[in-house]
Amino acid sequence: MANTSTVDHHDDHHAPTGLKRWLYATNHKDIGTLYLIFACTMFFLGGAMALVIRAELFQPGLQFVDPQFFNSMTTMHALLMIFGAVMPAWTGLANWMIPMQVGAPDMALPRLNNFSFWLLPFAFTLLLLTLFIPGGAPAGGWTLYPPLSLQAGDSFPLTIFAIHLMGISSILGAINVVVTIMNMRAPGMGLLNMPLFCWTWLITAYLLIAVMPVLAGAVTMLLTDHFFGTAFFTAAGGGDPVMFQHIFWFFGHPEVYILILPAFGVVSEIIPTFSRKPLFGYESMVYASASIAFLSFIVWAHHMFTVGMPLAGQLFFMLSTMLIAVPTGVKVFNWCATMWKGSISFETPMLFALAFLFLFTIGGFSGLMLAIVPADFQYHDSYFVVAHFHYVLVPGAVFAIMAGVYYWLPKWSGRMYSEKLGKLHFWLSTIGVNILFFPQHFLGLAGMPRRIPDYSTQFADWNMVSSIGAFVFGFSQLLFVYVIWQAVRSGEKAPARPWEGATGLDWELPTPAPYHSWDPPPTREVVAKGVAQQH
Amino acid sequence: MTYVYRSIALLLALTVVASPLTAHAEWGDLNMPVGVTELSKEIHSLHMTIFWWCVAIGVFVFGWMIWSLVAFRKSQGAEPDVTMTHSTKAEIIWTVIPVVILVIMAIPAARTLIAIEDTRDTELSIKVTGYQWKWHYDYLGKDVKFFSKLDRTSDETRQLNSGLDPHAVPDYLLNVDNPLVVPEDTKVRVLLTAQDVIHAWWVPQFGMKKDAIPGTVNEIWFKVDAGKTGVYRGQCAELCGRDHGFMPIVVKVVSKQEFATWLAAQQTGATPTVASREPAPSPRG
Structure with a gap:
């Protein structure tokens, strides 16, 4: 950036074809595509596991699987969805969009980018291998609480190693995002001019760098407890099983915001576009995101109110958790104010963003309820919690990912998806997801614990409803794949700005976006134009 | 869009209408x-x-x-x-x-x-130990202790493809061989620990749950209102392995009089109402 007049032109436009294009990929778009395809694959594998769970829970009694295998399914479903589907999907979107939005030709560290992606297939191959070894896949829950997780058989080292690989991949991806945003912004693109997706991802990247090593430490201690005679978490050797939970959730709570902050970014782009009005309170959105990230480090023990903490500790974690409602509320109010006096249209990306707005807010309400410690003594480890975190993760994070894919697909592929099929996918998903998760609030309040393969007959009716919702939601996602496949194959040609309200540098590029996004970099006039429309 | 809002409104209305009608119906457990x-x-x-x-x-x-x-x-x-x-x-x-x-x-x-958190002035202390997959109850200072595990009918029915109908089993998965017996209107302190992995003791009608953790003793207390004698049921609430879903908790609340009689009978071993069908396994290592 020091010398903007002499732009380095890398003339080695070597473009390997076939398998090599992907194995040796250094282009941010190719790697972004790899991430998204990988995430989609894991989404369907994790989804298939969820359907095994919901099939078993369709009625009381054990019909299909052994309880141990059921526990493996809940454990693997969570690991696949969190580390395999949602996180790589966000990294994929970051790869595609950040260079385009900040005016860069590519990510800052392309070979690192390649490495961080290609760790993932190996990590998940190791993890999925455990399904086929004696003793089966890990079944102690994705939270890996000892002493239970230490009872695992041969799956144990494979799981730990897989988690290490996922963690390294995430940290490298995060470093790449930070370096790209800090160093590769086009002249004139100040930090407070960036689209909110870049901002939320920048904050997410710092969270990743801060907490993935903590997870690595926690699982390494499990490993040495299991194989090398240490007793970090073994009471008989002077250790403390609760210490693991503290360390795990010190990672785990920021992790929750790692999954949702980029969603805030995507929604903050889509709602202004389809309201044809700039985002309301841009700066307060940035500060709210940063506050949420900060608070995420001091609320971890609200995941473990029932372990027996001192009164002062419980009060502290209750109050800090309740505080999170404030910046989150600011965000929701800003989105509402963005729509106010807008000119709103309802294309598929907007529909998904609106469903996010409504349903994430419901998840926020149940989160507020969970913060009230005495009430949490009832909610904790019941289906109420399952309903809560699925509301923030499925119609929250996953819907935002889908909104982002529909929103940017025309820019990526140069082709439009079928609006009719997109809307059908939206309605099936939204209705399905509510039938699936809303009754789980009732089940939890009535006293059904989570992670059980069979239940008392009083819970039969709502479980059946929930399972029906699960199958509706699960199978409608096949439509999502079909819509994208159809669009890329034979969709209508998309104009450079398919959404009349879309602003930002990403929409100043031709459609489809060129292979090396901004090469040469955008002129100050182009940057100023993109930025001006945004504020 | 209006169609959707109408459906949501209808659903809410149905929920509201349905809830008071269904004292025992399962749909009403909201x-x-x-x-x-x-x-x-x-x-x-x-x-x-x-x-x-x-x-x-x-x-x-x-x-x-x-x-x-x-x-x-x-x-x-x-x-x-x-x-x-x-x-x-x-x-x-x-x-x-x-x-x-x-x-x-x-x-x-x-x-x-x-x-x-105020556990002062408790009148009865019971130590509850979680095992994979049963509970052990020890009335501290009373010399009464026993295991409590899933009842046999539920256990047979819950086997994979047992062919038995869970609906035909009374209190399916929520019944035990030996229930915990406590007196009404008495502040009972529960001391929680575990032998192998972490469990959690939860009776929804008593308002709360707490983890039973190896190497740690947690405490909660409850005082059942006078006149609320009866049987209250709950389950382990912390994933504890294969049979996590099959270690229910049953608490029988009786009058103080009845409790005294029951306790005396337990101490003399006169009525084996709480004797396990199998000998209690010795705690592991």
Whole structure:
């Protein structure tokens, strides 16, 4: 950036074809595509596991699987969805969009980018291998609480190693995002001019760098407890099983915001576009995101109110958790104010963003309820919690990912998806997801614990409803794949700005976006134009 | 869009109409039980208070969203007001009001929490130890102790493809061989620990749960209201391995008189009502 007049032109436009294009990929778009395809694959594998769970829970009694295998399914479903589907999907979107939005030709560290992606297939191959070894896949829950997780058989080292690989991949991806945003912004693109997706991802990247090593430490201690005679978490050797939970959730709570902050970014782009009005309170959105990230480090023990903490500790974690409602509320109010006096249209990306707005807010309400410690003594480890975190993760994070894919697909592929099929996918998903998760609030309040393969007959009716919702939601996602496949194959040609309200540098590029996004970099006039429309 | 809102409204209306009609019907199990102890009622009332706060905020926020979506439709010729980009006044208002609501909510929550933690003046202490996958109850200082595990009928029915109908089993998965017996109107302290992995002891009608952790002793207390004798059921609430779903908790609340008789009988070993069908396994290592 020091010398903007002499732009380095890398003339080695070597473009390997076939398998090599992907194995040796250094282009941010190719790697972004790899991430998204990988995430989609894991989404369907994790989804298939969820359907095994919901099939078993369709009625009381054990019909299909052994309880141990059921526990493996809940454990693997969570690991696949969190580390395999949602996180790589966000990294994929970051790869595609950040260079385009900040005016860069590519990510800052392309070979690192390649490495961080290609760790993932190996990590998940190791993890999925455990399904086929004696003793089966890990079944102690994705939270890996000892002493239970230490009872695992041969799956144990494979799981730990897989988690290490996922963690390294995430940290490298995060470093790449930070370096790209800090160093590769086009002249004139100040930090407070960036689209909110870049901002939320920048904050997410710092969270990743801060907490993935903590997870690595926690699982390494499990490993040495299991194989090398240490007793970090073994009471008989002077250790403390609760210490693991503290360390795990010190990672785990920021992790929750790692999954949702980029969603805030995507929604903050889509709602202004389809309201044809700039985002309301841009700066307060940035500060709210940063506050949420900060608070995420001091609320971890609200995941473990029932372990027996001192009164002062419980009060502290209750109050800090309740505080999170404030910046989150600011965000929701800003989105509402963005729509106010807008000119709103309802294309598929907007529909998904609106469903996010409504349903994430419901998840926020149940989160507020969970913060009230005495009430949490009832909610904790019941289906109420399952309903809560699925509301923030499925119609929250996953819907935002889908909104982002529909929103940017025309820019990526140069082709439009079928609006009719997109809307059908939206309605099936939204209705399905509510039938699936809303009754789980009732089940939890009535006293059904989570992670059980069979239940008392009083819970039969709502479980059946929930399972029906699960199958509706699960199978409608096949439509999502079909819509994208159809669009890329034979969709209508998309104009450079398919959404009349879309602003930002990403929409100043031709459609489809060129292979090396901004090469040469955008002129100050182009940057100023993109930025001006945004504020 | 209107169709969707109408459906949601209909669903809500149905829920409201259905709930009082169904004292025992399964569809009616929509809310947290009020419970039968001093604390459970306080917890329930906190739950309802925060719930109604959420409903109130929801009416406002969803009302605002729906209003915007209806009033500012492009299809109805809405023109965007692109000058409306920020307002410090608005930002302050919607930061301060939530803070006030949270403070209003935090005060009663803290008060109940302090009551929950107050384990003074307990009249009976029972040590509860979690095992994979049963509970052990020890009436401290009374020389009465026994294991409590899933009843045989439930156990046979819950086997994979047992061919037996869970609906035909009374209290399927919520019944044990030897229930815990406690007197009404007595402050009972429960000391929780575990032998192997972490479990959690939860009887929803008593208002709370707590983890049973190896190497640690946690405590909770409950005092069942006078006149609320009966059988209350719960389950292990912390994933504890293969049969986590099959280690229920059954508490039989009796009058003080009956309890004294029962305890005496246990101490002399006269009536083997609580003797296990199998010898109690010795604790592992």
